[in-house]
Amino acid sequence: xxxxxxxxxxxxxxxxxxxxxxxxxxxxxxxxxxxxxxxxxxxxxxxxxxxxxxxxxxxxxxxxxxxxxxxxxxxxxxxxxxxxxxxxxxxxxxxxxxxxxxxxxxxxxxxxxxxxxxxxxxxxxxxxxxxxxxxxxxxxxxxxxxxxxxxxxxxxxxxxxxxxxxxxxxxxxxxxxxxxxxxxxxxxxxxxxxxxxxxxxxxxxxxxxxxxxxxxxxxxxxxxxxxxxxxxxxxxxxxxxxxxxxxxxxxxxxxxxxxxxxxxxxxxxxxxxxxxxxxxxxxxxxxxxxxxxxxxxxxxxxxxxxxxxxxxxxxxxxxxxxxxxxxxxxxxxxxxxxxxxxxxxxxxxxxxxxxxxxxxxxxxxxxxxxxxxxxxxxxxxxxxxxxxxxxxxxxxxxxxxxxxxxxxxxxxxxxxxxxxxxxxxxxxxxxxxxxxxxxxxxxxxxxxxxxxxxxxxxxxxxxxxxxxxxxxxxxxxxxxxxxxxxxxxxxxxxxxxxxxxxxxxxxxxxxxxxxxx
Amino acid sequence: xxxxxxxxxxxxxxxxxxxxxxxxxxxxxxxxxxxxxxxxxxxxxxxxxxxxxxxxxxxxxxxxxxxxxxxxxxxxxxxxxxxxxxxxxxxxxxxxxxxxxxxxxxxxxxxxxxxxxxxxxxxxxxxxxxxxxxxxxxxxxxxxxxxxxxxxxxxxxxxxxxxxxxxxxxxxxxxxxxxxxxxxxxxxxxxxxxxxxxxxxxxxxxxxxxxxxxxxxxxxxxxxxxxxxxxxxxxxxxxxxxxxxxxxxxxxxxxxxxxxxxxxxxxxxxxxxxxxxxxxxxxxxxxxxxxxxxxxxxxxxxxxxx
Numbered sequence: 113x114x115x116x117x118x119x120x121x122x123x124x125x126x127x128x129x130x131x132x133x134x135x136x137x138x139x140x141x142x143x144x145x146x147x148x149x150x151x152x153x154x155x156x157x158x159x160x161x162x163x164x165x166x167x168x169x170x171x172x173x174x175x176x177x178x179x180x181x182x183x184x185x186x187x188x189x190x191x192x193x194x195x196x197x198x199x200x201x202x203x204x205x206x207x208x209x210x211x212x213x214x215x216x217x218x219x220x221x222x223x224x225x226x227x228x229x230x231x232x233x234x235x236x237x238x239x240x241x242x243x244x245x246x247x248x249x250x251x252x253x254x255x256x257x258x259x260x261x262x263x264x265x266x267x268x269x270x271x272x273x274x275x276x277x278x279x280x281x282x283x284x285x286x287x288x289x290x291x292x293x294x295x296x297x298x299x300x301x302x303x304x305x306x307x308x309x310x311x312x313x314x315x316x317x318x319x320x321x322x323x324x325x326x327x328x329x330x331x332x333x334x335x336x337x338x339x340x341x342x343x344x345x346x347x348x349x350x351x352x353x354x355x356x357x358x359x360x361x362x363x364x365x366x367x368x369x370x371x372x373x374x375x376x377x378x379x380x381x382x383x384x385x386x387x388x389x390x391x392x393x394x395x396x397x398x399x400x401x402x403x404x405x406x407x408x409x410x411x412x413x414x415x416x417x418x419x420x421x422x423x424x425x426x427x428x429x430x431x432x433x434x435x436x437x438x439x440x441x442x443x444x445x446x447x448x449x450x451x452x453x454x455x456x457x458x459x460x461x462x463x464x465x466x467x468x469x470x471x472x473x474x475x476x477x478x479x480x481x482x483x484x485x486x487x488x489x490x491x492x493x494x495x496x497x498x499x500x501x502x503x504x505x506x507x508x509x510x511x512x513x514x515x516x517x518x519x520x521x522x523x524x525x526x527x528x529x530x531x532x533x534x535x536x537x538x539x540x541x542x543x544x545x546x547x548x549x550x551x552x553x554x555x556x557x558x559x560x561x562x563x564x565x566x567x568x569x570x571x572x573x574x575x576x577x578x579x580x581x582x583x584x585x586x587x588x589x590x591x592x593x594x595x596x597x598x599x600x601x602x603x604x605x606x607x608x609x610x611x612x613x614x615x616x617x618x619x620x621x622x623x624x625x626x627x628x629x
Numbered sequence: 630x631x632x633x634x635x636x637x638x639x640x641x642x643x644x645x646x647x648x649x650x651x652x653x654x655x656x657x658x659x660x661x662x663x664x665x666x667x668x669x670x671x672x673x674x675x676x677x678x679x680x681x682x683x684x685x686x687x688x689x690x691x692x693x694x695x696x697x698x699x700x701x702x703x704x705x706x707x708x709x710x711x712x713x714x715x716x717x718x719x720x721x722x723x724x725x726x727x728x729x730x731x732x733x734x735x736x737x738x739x740x741x742x743x744x745x746x747x748x749x750x751x752x753x754x755x756x757x758x759x760x761x762x763x764x765x766x767x768x769x770x771x772x773x774x775x776x777x778x779x780x781x782x783x784x785x786x787x788x789x790x791x792x793x794x795x796x797x798x799x800x801x802x803x804x805x806x807x808x809x810x811x812x813x814x815x816x817x818x819x820x821x822x823x824x825x826x827x828x829x830x831x832x833x834x835x836x837x838x839x840x841x842x843x844x845x846x847x848x849x850x851x852x853x854x855x856x857x858x859x860x861x862x863x864x865x866x867x868x869x870x871x872x873x874x875x876x877x878x879x880x881x882x883x884x885x886x887x888x889x890x891x892x893x894x895x896x897x898x899x900x901x902x903x904x905x906x907x908x909x910x911x912x913x914x915x916x917x918x919x920x921x922x923x924x925x926x927x928x929x930x931x932x933x934x935x
Contacts, residue, residue, distance in 0.1 A: 198813030214808035
């Protein structure tokens with residue numbers, strides 16, 4: 113079936129499917145939504161646009177029955193709509209695809225889908241239905257496979273099909289493209305356009321402006337829990353939308369001209385078996401980074417990013433291959449010995465990996481800084497020096513915290529990220545690896561972190577930025593390379609690299625070509 | 630040494646009786662852990678069941694009431710654990726250990742009055758001609774009802790987890806409680822029911838020990854049976870058939886080593902006494918080498934973020 117083959121019923125433009133009137137929800141210390149109103153028509157693709165913490169998630173949780181509003185009301189097809197739980201929302205025809213997939217790794221695709229349905233048919237009937245729906249919408253899926261073995265794109269298909277099997281009137285998509293390759297995004301958009309043509313309304317949450325401009329008929333922009341504007345995204349530029357979303361003028365990181373010199377980090381034929389059941393093994397990874405270079409490593413989450421960082425930091429030792437820094441082999445060394453040689457890392461998981469959540473910022477500064485900043489003396493801690501170091505990070509990187517004695521957990525995501533990245537940068541690394549440097553960080557803080565990475569490279573360090581945000585990588589990288597199922601593509605200069613080429617480096621559409629007619 | 634004194638039929642028959650308390654406790658704990666809760670209080674719930682079952686059976690002169698009371702008492706005790714860990718979010722490991730210590734102490738207190746008494750005997754199930762079969766009649770078809778109940782329960786739990794929708798929901802809750810909550814399943818309620826079921830099973834197992842297998846009350850009489858049930862669940866990779874294998878292996882070797890001690894084989898008693906633990910764990914570790922599929926949310930605290 114082609115996307116033009118069936119157009120479904122014509123849209124009814126003057127009829128309102130869901131209207132939201134004056135919804136307010138407050139949590140202790142913060143008003144997540146304040147008097148939010150908007151409406152959506154059948155077949156309309158409506159965007160909810162806003163930064164992290166703008167209240168998008170709370171709003172859709174209220175529509176999906178996970179959170180109850182403090183005040184305000186909703187109406188579905190003209191009748192009052194007050195879902196007390198997700199079950200009630202689903203029964204009324206509201207379905208949701210979650211940002212962090214709500215799937216069960218150890219269960220099969222069919223079992224996962226059955227869990228999201230009210231009265232699932234027998235497994236074999238359900239499997240047949242799954243095959244049928246997945247063919248119709250160009251989302252091929254084997255119902256018997258374990259979800260833990262699927263790629264991120266395939267996992268999202270599980271969620272979408274789970275929703276489609278219930279013939280929803282409204283489909284809520286929470287940040288659906290953050291884990292997809294550009295090709296997979298294109299296929300998803302075709303599916304969504306097809307659903308829209310059949311009369312299904314789509315509430316599309318994102319902070320990616322180009323996507324919204326390409327896909328959505330209208331957009332509600334949220335800032336700090338309030339509706340800033342409701343507009344037609346086709347009539348706005350990406351920059352106008354961004355400034356409405358952020359509420360201030362954005363500055364783009366600037367790069368000073370600098371030259372790249374000799375190779376600092378050289379990785380050759382590195383292979384490493386994954387230690388966990390659903391992890392990714394690294395296969396024959398080779399690349400080098402020069403002094404002053406920023407190497408951007410893209411790829412869909414779960415394709416070996418964490419493992420690559422661990423192999424360079426020394427947390428795990430590779431099964432084969434070499435890692436050399438300034439010509440010295442280091443692959444057999446542990447993390448502290450590598451830190452001594454100025455190889456530093458900032459992992460993705462802020463709480464639990466990069467920082468110990470319940471320990472103070474001083475203690476967290478000590479933990480990676482002890483060696484290079486000389487914060488210990490014969491096994492005893494130098495608290496004074498550690499405090500000075502923590503304060504230096506806080507001052508240099510504009511970390512908003514009442515004091516360095518506060519627990520890492522108490523900081524907002526953006527502030528903690530600035531602290532974690534700043535802590536490594538201030539230790540003057542020769543090699544710095546950062547995974548997801550600006551994940552979940554607001555736009556202003558993200559710009560600061562990117563600028564700091566560029567400045568570090570300008571001073572002659574070799575920087576590796578691993579990220580799923582392609583725009584970010586295009587902005588800061590000199591060379592780009594992608595991880596796909598544990599293999600790394602040969603790095604290419606960012607100059608002149610097209611989105612299609614990047615998508616192919618990331619693995620194309622992960623087995624979707626056949627169905628993508 | 631006189632090995633001819635060992636009667637194979639009697640040995641196999643007592644194997645089933647010896648294994649039943651552990652099997653019951655392990656079935657219950659398997660369901661609890663499948664729902665994502667680690668209850669280390671099995672030993673405490675078993676001995677609470679043992680003393681409650683004993684006391685009620687003596688007072689009413691009815692083993693039936695004894696078993697019912699044992700299941701109920703241990704279920705109530707387990708709900709205390711459930712309330713503390715699921716509602717008040719206390720640490721599951723510490724609370725489970727406390728439950729074991731509490732159960733041991735409470736049972737000693739209740740049991741003081743019953744130390745010298747004998748319980749009413751539990752009637753064997755009369756299976757007609759089956760019980761009269763040579764050899765098999767004695768080994769398989771001449772036991773008390775609880776032995777058969779434990780086997781029926783095992784099959785029922787296996788089928789429930791594999792085929793029933795509620796079983797799927799229970800596994801889903803144990804696998805990823807946040808996702809299950811997002812889909813609208815009542816994580817805490819489902820876990821609470823699983824915990825109560827686990828408690829009732831442990832209580833039945835304890836009562837089988839005090840009313841049938843040993844048929845008297847002594848302090849601390851479970852002697853680690855709850856712990857071995859816990860170990861069996863883990864080493865059996867949360868699979869019903871392997872739980873059965875582990876429990877019967879343990880029961881079998883326990884009975885065999887007692888017989889060997891009586892027969893006077895020239896091996897130190899200490900080695901014989903430790904053999905059931907070592908062999909059971911060893912066998913289960915060997916067969917479960919490749920699969921370590923613990924429920925992903927096992928032992929993690931759950932709080933609904935909404």
